[in-house]
Amino acid sequence: MTGWVTDVHPTREELDACVHCGLCLPHCPTFRLTGNEAASPRGRITAMRAVNDGVLSVDEDFEEMLGFCLGCRACEAVCPGLVPYGRLFEGARAEIAAQRPTLVSSLRRRVLGRVLPTRRLVETGSGVVRILQKMRRLLPGAVGARLDGLRDLSDNPPSSLGRVAEPEGKPVATVGLLAGCVMDSWFGAVHHASIDLLRRAGYRVIVPRGQTCCGALAAHDGAAADAKRLAEVNRSAFAGVDIVVADAAGCSAHLADYRHWVDGGIDAETKDITVVIAEAIADGRLPTLEGDDPVVYQDPCHLRHAQRVTEEPRTIVRASGHRVTEIDPDGICCGAAGIYSVLRPRAAGELGTRKADQVRATGLTTVVSANPGCEMQLRTHLGDSYRVIHPVELYRERLLAESV
Numbered sequence: 335m336t337g338w339v340t341d342v343h344p345t346r347e348e349l350d351a352c353v354h355c356g357l358c359l360p361h362c363p364t365f366r367l368t369g370n371e372a373a374s375p376r377g378r379i380t381a382m383r384a385v386n387d388g389v390l391s392v393d394e395d396f397e398e399m400l401g402f403c404l405g406c407r408a409c410e411a412v413c414p415g416l417v418p419y420g421r422l423f424e425g426a427r428a429e430i431a432a433q434r435p436t437l438v439s440s441l442r443r444r445v446l447g448r449v450l451p452t453r454r455l456v457e458t459g460s461g462v463v464r465i466l467q468k469m470r471r472l473l474p475g476a477v478g479a480r481l482d483g484l485r486d487l488s489d490n491p492p493s494s495l496g497r498v499a500e501p502e503g504k505p506v507a508t509v510g511l512l513a514g515c516v517m518d519s520w521f522g523a524v525h526h527a528s529i530d531l532l533r534r535a536g537y538r539v540i541v542p543r544g545q546t547c548c549g550a551l552a553a554h555d556g557a558a559a560d561a562k563r564l565a566e567v568n569r570s571a572f573a574g575v576d577i578v579v580a581d582a583a584g585c586s587a588h589l590a591d592y593r594h595w596v597d598g599g600i601d602a603e604t605k606d607i608t609v610v611i612a613e614a615i616a617d618g619r620l621p622t623l624e625g626d627d628p629v630v631y632q633d634p635c636h637l638r639h640a641q642r643v644t645e646e647p648r649t650i651v652r653a654s655g656h657r658v659t660e661i662d663p664d665g666i667c668c669g670a671a672g673i674y675s676v677l678r679p680r681a682a683g684e685l686g687t688r689k690a691d692q693v694r695a696t697g698l699t700t701v702v703s704a705n706p707g708c709e710m711q712l713r714t715h716l717g718d719s720y721r722v723i724h725p726v727e728l729y730r731e732r733l734l735a736e737s738v
């Protein structure tokens with residue numbers, strides 16, 4: 335069969351924005367790894383256009399070309415034609431899901447679209463992971479290695495769901511915090527730091543119970559119907575707030591693109607936590623602390639490329655009394671990319687090793703990153719002697735230390 339079958343397929347207008355200039359090629363991690371045009375953004379767009387024109391079908395080669403793509407959107411950030419590559423990628427993945435389903439890929443999409451957004455199931459799964467972490471030394475190498483990137487789940491604070499935090503004076507605005515799928519159970523300390531900083535910055539903060547997973551992982555893997563459903567649920571859950579904030583870069587990038595999944599997007603501004611906190615630091619609602627301790631900052635792709643947010647997390651690191659040490663002028667993906675590191679361990683491992691080598695070359699042992707996937711990938715490739723931390727945690731830690 336040739337052509338598209340879903341209502342989220344890449345469109346002629348989106349595809350025609352590419353003028354084949356090739357400026358994106360040196361910024362693409364998979365092109366850097368292979369040197370192959372077929373593993374480049376231009377090659378992938380050419381293949382999508384051929385499907386659109388009825389010349390190619392959504393076949394095994396097309397699936398491989400799109401399956402090898404990290405969805406990091408580095409190509410989008412440098413494209414002079416403003417090609418919406420992230421949208422094309424999600425549309426093409428939805429076509430692959432619809433036209434080439436297998437038992438394994440359908441089950442995987444079921445997990446991403448149905449299981450991950452079900453809090454009870456995530457909590458049960460997290461309980462199992464907690465037990466496995468305690469048995470770490472008894473586990474076979476490959477299984478144990480998968481756990482090494484995680485935080486110690488027995489240290490995870492209580493859930494933030496349902497919390498309401500009031501500022502001292504009249505609220506600047508009401509913020510709704512996205513709890514996410516695994517953020518609450520695995521990275522709860524990031525939520526607690528976010529809520530406390532938002533409150534100190536003058537916001538009323540609510541974490542609505544009716545919310546669900548943002549749907550980014552489902553959308554990236556082609557589970558379009560689930561991505562739409564999850565966006566609808568969140569649209570209702572966050573009705574009435576002024577700003578919806580996410581403290582995982584992958585989630586804030588997806589919220590910013592909700593208009594592709596639900597009519598009109600979400601009825602509020604959406605922002606990454608680093609943007610809101612940097613704004614509060616800039617206008618003096620939050621203090622800038624003294625100090626010059628160097629730390630490494632790593633750009634998550636979904637902040638740097640998808641949202642073009644680069645300065646704000648660095649502002650937070652500096653306001654924490656730290657000097658920012660750069661590692662990668664091109665912001666090449668660390669290889670985490672949602673579930674990419676599970677599906678494509680070789681390519682992800684190569685990118686993770688390169689990123690870890692860049693960190694090691696600085697001689698520093700603290701790395702700041704604002705995305706859970708990057709954090710786990712960095713920890714996996716750096717090992718226990720390195721500390722990987724979210725910028726809001728770093729800042730709050732220093733604020734608390736100063737107030738003692």
Ligand code: SF4
Nearest residue numbers: 352353355356358413
């Ligand atoms: S995606 Fe953009 S940068 Fe890449 S070849 Fe097309 S027009 Fe050029």
Ligand code: SF4
Nearest residue numbers: 362403404406407409
């Ligand atoms: S999203 Fe990343 S891996 Fe995919 S084509 Fe663009 S730059 Fe390459």
